[in-house]
Amino acid sequence: MSEFIETKGLKKIYHVGGQKVEALKGVDLEIAKGDFVVFMGHSGSGKTTLVSTIGGLTRPTEGTVLIEGNDIWKLNDKQLSHFRNRKIGFMFQSFSLLPTLNVLNNVVMPAIFSTNSERKDTEALKSKAISLLTDLDMKRKVNSFPSELSGGEQRRVAIARALINDPEIILADEPTGELDIRTEREVIDIFCQINKTYQKTLIVVSHSLTWLEKAKTIIVMKDGLIFKDLADPVEAIMEGVCKS
C-alpha cells in the first residue's frame, strides 16, 4: 500500500469561553491508500478533530494535511468544497439525511454540487444510486423519506450517498452510534465490503469494539496526540478506549 494521506505537525486550538483548548498537539500520521483505519480514544482525545481536519471540515491551527501530496488547507473555499465533493464521502452519527428528500434524492444530492458535467446526467446518476441502494439492500425504499426509515436503514442510505461521487476516501464519525448490536454488525460488514470491493480508504471514528475485529489499522488518540497503534482489541479494552 502506498502513502496516501499524511499529516505533519497538525495542531488545532479551540477557544472555548475565553480559554484555549488544544484538541490536537502536533499529530504526524500516514495512512495508506485502501487502508481501513479506526480511530479510538476517550471523548475529547482529538479523534473527531483529527478526522474532520483530514476531511477538509476543520481548518487546523498549524501543520499540514496532504492528500496525494497536495496540502488541502491551501485550497480556497470553492476548491475545498470541490475537494470534499470529489474526494471524500462523509457519514455522521446523526443528521445524515435531508428530511425533505426521499432516499433516492438524498443519495444523488452530492452530485448536484459537483462541477463535473457527467455527474449531472440525471438518468445515469439515478441508475448509479439505485445500483448502490440495491447493493445495500435498500432498493425497495428508494421513494421513502428518512422519517420512514429505521436507524440501520438511514445508515445504509448515508453510505450510498457517501459513495455516489465515487470518492477515494470515506470518513465516518460514529457511523454505528445509537444502533443495536445486530444492526451495527451489518453496517460494519458493509464498510468491510466497501473497503474490499470498491478499494476505498476508510477512516472511522468509533468507541465500539466491534470495529476492532474488522479494521486493518487501529489508532488510539489521547490528549490530542496519537497514543499508540493497537492491534489487539483486548488491549484497547484494557486502555478503556472502547466499549466491550
Add this chain to the structure above:
Amino acid sequence: MELIVLAIKDIFRRKGKSLYLLIAIVIPVAILSTILLTFDNADSSLSTLASKFGFTLIVQPKNIRVDKISQIGVNTQEYIPEGVIADVERIVRETIRNPKDKVITVVRFYQEDDLLIGKAKVSSVVAGIDFKTELEAKPSWKLTSGRWPENDQEAVLGGSYASSRKVSLQDTVTLGGSEFKVAGILQNYNSSEDYMVFAPFAVIQKLYNKSGFVSVINIQNVSLDKDKKMLQTAVAEINKNIPNIMALSPQQFSTMKYALLKKSLKFLMAIVVATIAVSIFSIFNIVTSVLYSRIKEIGLLKSVGASRSQLLTIFLSEYLSIGLMGGLIGYPLGLIMTYLLDSLLLKLGAGIKINILYVLVALLVGVFCSLIASFYPTYRLSKIKITDSFRSQWEG
C-alpha cells in the same frame, strides 16, 4: 435534481414559516398596489370626468385645499362671486374674436349637507345647476328613469346615489328644511356625478345663503376646443386679469386634481415605507430563526461539497420564490382592496384595470423585501464552519 428543487422542497417542508414569510411580504405589496391603483383610478376618473363634461375651460376658486374637497372629489367650501362670470365670458369672446361662435357658460353651486331621506340623515353633495344650460352643454346626459325637473321643488339623483340609498322616483327628500320630490334618476357615468343630488341652481344658492356665489364656472366653445394655443391664451388672460380664481383647461383641471391627490400620496407612501420596513424586520427575524434551525442541514450540505455560493443560491432562491409569490398574491389582493375602497369610500368609479407595470412593481417589491431581509442571515449562515454546525453553534 437542481439546486432550485432543493429550495422549493424546503418551502413546502416549512409550510408554517413559509406562510408567515408570505404574509409579511403580501401585506406591504397589497398596500402599495392599493395606493398605486387608487391613484391610477383617480387620475383616469378625473380625466374621464373632464372629458365627459365636454367643457373647454373650467374656472374655480384659487388655492383649493385638499381638506376642503368633498369625499367625492368636488369643492364644496370655496366660492367665486357671480360677477366673475361676465368677465370670464368677455375674455373668452375677446380671445376667439368670432361673434358667431357660440359660448355656453355652465355654472354650478356645490354644498355638502345631510339629506333627510324618510327619517334617515345621509351626508350628501348637493349640486345646484341650471338643468336647461347643462343639457345644452351635455346632450349626452340621460336619465334612466323619470324626467328632468319642471319646478323648483324637484330634484334629480345620481344613479349610484339613488340605488345605494334606495331612493325611488316620486320619493321626497328634505334638504335644509325644504322638501324636494325625486323627478328623475341620472344614468351612471362613472364620475362623481353618480353620487350627487341635483336641484335647481337658484334654489340651492338661496337655501344655503350663498346668493351671488358659484362653485365652478364651465365654458364650452368649439374654437377653443380645436385650437389649444388659443385655449391657453384664454386661460392665461383669465388668470392674469381676474383675481382669486383659477382657470384651467380640462387637462390642467385633471392635472391639478391629481396634484392635490398627490399631496396625500406622500403621506400614504410614508405608510408604505413604514410597512415595508416592518415587513423586512419581520422577514429578517423569521429567516434568522428558520436558518438557525437549519444549521445542521447546512453542515451536511457543506460536507458533501456545497460551496458558499451554492448555499447562497439554494437559500436565496427559496426566499426569492417566496418574494415572487408574495408579489403575485399581493397584487390581486391590492386590486380587491382598491375595489372595496372605491366602492365603500372614494367613489371614483373609474373601474378596476390590471396594470402590467404595477404587477411588475408588486413583484419587485416582494422580491426586494424578501432578498434584503434574508441576505444577511443567509450570508452569515453560509460562512458557518461545518463542525460548528454539527454542534449547533452559531458562530458565523
